[in-house]
Amino acid sequence: MLNVSTTTVSNVIHGKTKEVSPANVERIRKVLDEYDYMPNINARNLASNRSKIIGMVVKVNGKENPFKDQFFGELLGAVEDRVRSRGYNLMVYALNDVRQVQKFILSWNMDGLVTCGFVEGEISYLQERYKKPIVIIDDYDTNDLERCINIRLEDKKAAYEMTKYVIGCGHKKIAFLADNNVNLDHQRFLGYCQAMDEAGLFGSEENFLKICPGNRGEKNNLDELYEKSFAYTAIICSSDYYAAMLLNTFQDRGRKIPDDISVTGFDDVEYASLVRPALTTVRQDIQEKGLVAVDMLVKMLEENPKDMDTLVVLPTQMVIRDSVKRING
Amino acid sequence: MLNVSTTTVSNVIHGKTKEVSPANVERIRKVLDEYDYMPNINARNLASNRSKIIGMVVKVNGKENPFKDQFFGELLGAVEDRVRSRGYNLMVYALNDVRQVQKFILSWNMDGLVTCGFVEGEISYLQERYKKPIVIIDDYDTNDLERCINIRLEDKKAAYEMTKYVIGCGHKKIAFLADNNVNLDHQRFLGYCQAMDEAGLFGSEENFLKICPGNRGEKNNLDELYEKSFAYTAIICSSDYYAAMLLNTFQDRGRKIPDDISVTGFDDVEYASLVRPALTTVRQDIQEKGLVAVDMLVKMLEENPKDMDTLVVLPTQMVIRDSVKRING
């Protein structure tokens, strides 16, 4: 082009200016600027055998859109932000079958992965073929897997504290509500049980209320839950979303909250403070979760430290608003 | 490997089996399966000069996380779904400056782009350098740009109908609320004005209430809006989010909704029916918006039809719930 070799140009592009004469650095930089040169990333990746792609793959059940949930939306936004500022690019997949995503990950030669919602068997399946770091968010069944980083919450402790708070408000007949009893919901249930047991109350499966939110025409079981609720003065919910559903269901059918029955949430997403009564709930820092996920991933990727911590447990925080009533018995 | 040329193998991979002897097709397929062959997409892209990447870039103001908003979350989910089922891959960027994203788009040689929140100047800037199709969601200032597809809503008509409905409920002193008065918010304001004018009321800027939601410690102006609200019996809001804020602000300060003042929303996101009173609002099909965006993009990409429609206006629908009171004057 202007009588220099590709090597020299390449060195300038990569800032290895010590290896190039100042005069040439100037000349080359100028032309680069003038022609607004853009490297072809595909070619670069091919030559250097990396990709600068980080994949974010979230499990989706059925045909749901996971990003409608503020939790996933906020998480994704945080991950995108940090991935970009660390010099990587974010590819997003929402799937219900890991096997489908495996071929993308391998074909694109992605540098790392952030997964959310997948469990042990699925992660190990990925790992068999994919030999790069994986961050697993909110799973309790994967432990000490090679090249894997777990990011969790103080789920059990948080549910324990919330239950204890509710007991402290004078409640004795307390139920726990979730849509299943595995993984992080199970941890929360355990926390609930512990607080109940310590108070000499009943922390058994008997008081586990299973909610079927009823997506896509599927029938929900809110009527049934409404009937069952008469046996309790408080319900600990495993998410703000379900707490809000209870709020409306109960109030529309005539039970006042918190006067007739108290309800607590989990997550402290935005609408937790927008519904009425505003939810007493457990706050988690979703933004932080996303940022830490990427930071850990990049650290393992670029520094590959031996004996790096592969488990992060983020703190939670009680947020007391108006959905729990202080009673006398 | 097994005594066939790359060409033959390539043909088998791409299903061009007519050009290969059945015997070889079998042999090659078997080995491909056995070794679980994955093509290197970077190499493929380099050779074929495309990328199978569709970029989604959303404008972000300040340091906000746009995907916390259910609107963007749901849109992203829909786009991801359709992009993948059409055989493409989705890269996501949330930025406040188009120039930053331009280099990614060009470097990756992306096949197409879905943009959201950007306006005329920014799009044209992109277009100068990027010679592939761009879908522009929710912008009113870009018209008939080369290789561009606009996707909008019946914003004006929807606001017109909502205002007309509120007037029909007996309201006369009606305000319009948004955080700015440009682009799609302006269209909605125009619809409001038209309905007001037709009813012989005042549809002027005087009744435009500007809300400052107060992100990141910034002070909001809810107190001021509360004071101003006494001049009205109804407020048409440009989003459910703001309507929900008013709901709480007003009720916490003592004005009952809808008894003391009526409020309407826009979008019908999920929490529009979770707040109390449930919002009377305008429904838009966000899912559909995302799907159509990708469909149009892929159509232009793969078929490149002459005289293709480059404007899609999606319908809206009134959703009447409990936040508007029927009054007598």
Next chain:
DNA sequence: TTGTATGCGTTATCAT
């Protein structure tokens, strides 16, 4: 300090 040469994995053109 600079240049040459080779390879990355795939597609595509052209012979055979």
Next chain:
DNA sequence: ATGATAACGCATACAA
């Protein structure tokens, strides 16, 4: 029906 072979744009080991 099959096989050489030349791109694609960049990085890098090595030579000069």
